[in-house]
Amino acid sequence: MRAGLLVGCVTAAVITVLLAVGMVTIIDSQRQQAQGVTPLSCDAAIGPTQPGLASKGEADASELDEEQRSIVSLIISIGKERELSPRAWQIAIQAGMTESRLRNLNYGDRDSLGIFQMRPSMGWGTVEQVTNPPYQVNKFYDVLEEVDGWEEMRPGDVAQAVERSAFPDRYHNWEPMAVHLVENMGQVENASGCGESVGPVLPPNQVAGQAIQFALGEQGKPYVWGATGPSSYDCSGLMLRAYEAAGITLPRVSRDQYKAGAMLPVEQAQPGDLLFWAYDPSNPSTIHHVAMYLGDGKMVEAQQSGVPVHTREVSWDEAELVPQAVRPGV
DSSP states (O other), rough: OOHHHHHHHHHHHHHHHHHHHHHHHHHHHHHOOOOOOOOOOOOOOGOOTTTHHHHHHHHHHOOHHHHHHHHHHHHHHHHHTTTTHHHHHHHHHHHHHHHSEEEEEEEETTOOOTTTTOOOTTTTTOOHHHHHHHHHHHHHHHHTTTTTTGGSSSSSHHHHHHHHOOOGGGGGHHHHHHHHHHTTTOSSSSSTTTOOOOOOGGGHHHHHHHHHHHHHTTTOOOOOTTTTTTSSSSHHHHHHHHHHHHTTTOOHHHHHTTTEEEEGGGGGGOTTEEEEEESSSSSSGGGEEEEEEEEEEEEEEETTBOOOOOEEEOOOTTTTTTTTTEEEEE
16 A cells, blocks of 8 residues: 555646646746747757857857947847747848848848848849848848748758858857857757656656667677678667567668657757767758767667677767757657
């Protein structure tokens, strides 16, 4: 009876915490809507930043002068008036910083002018219009909203779709700073829309536990590219069989496994979640490795030829680590 009461109390406590977290989310969402903010749905795959870069964003933002900050304020206020999500503000800030360093310039390449270096000869408006800050911001948002699927794209890629620059990768450089400005000047507590993980208060995940047990049981077996067991594995082959043992079917290769579950910021990974490495951590199409997080800064993996299945330590600022973890079966 005492054991039953204890379990009941623990369960009630977990439910209470989860309800409290949900209430905070609802209240925060309602407060932001009252401020003219359209909350984002969670899509960790498209931002807002990468592990370890928050301090860079803050440092870059601290160097902005009064003129630059006034333009950021204008971008945010017009975004709110138009009921655009914080991601739209972020895109505009990244574009403006890339094109003009967030200044209303009266010069540029050929006839490019203003914050976004709009060209009258290309139909952006008259010279008077493209040097008028409110017109420029509204015009940028007009074109942004015409980009098909912009809310599902990485912010820098949307900026490129609007600006059509000869140097498309430049817009990504200001992603951390734009996030910092959105969250601080825009008073948005959660620019990604992904919320906070309640972590240890969640009930044990039996599926993850079974997958972990299988993966750990394969330690010492050789790495062979393309192998899916039972005598050898490659990285995604080990994850495939581990979750298969837990009753969940994953795709065969790591790039597809990245899409096979709920995403969350990698720093919030729980035991059983999948971690990914990519040549460009911001681009999931370059993923080349997957491993399983075990908790306490450790993971299990089939790494490469000559290295058997093993466990090792992992840190969130590790080179090429993708900033999202994936929870299969969720």
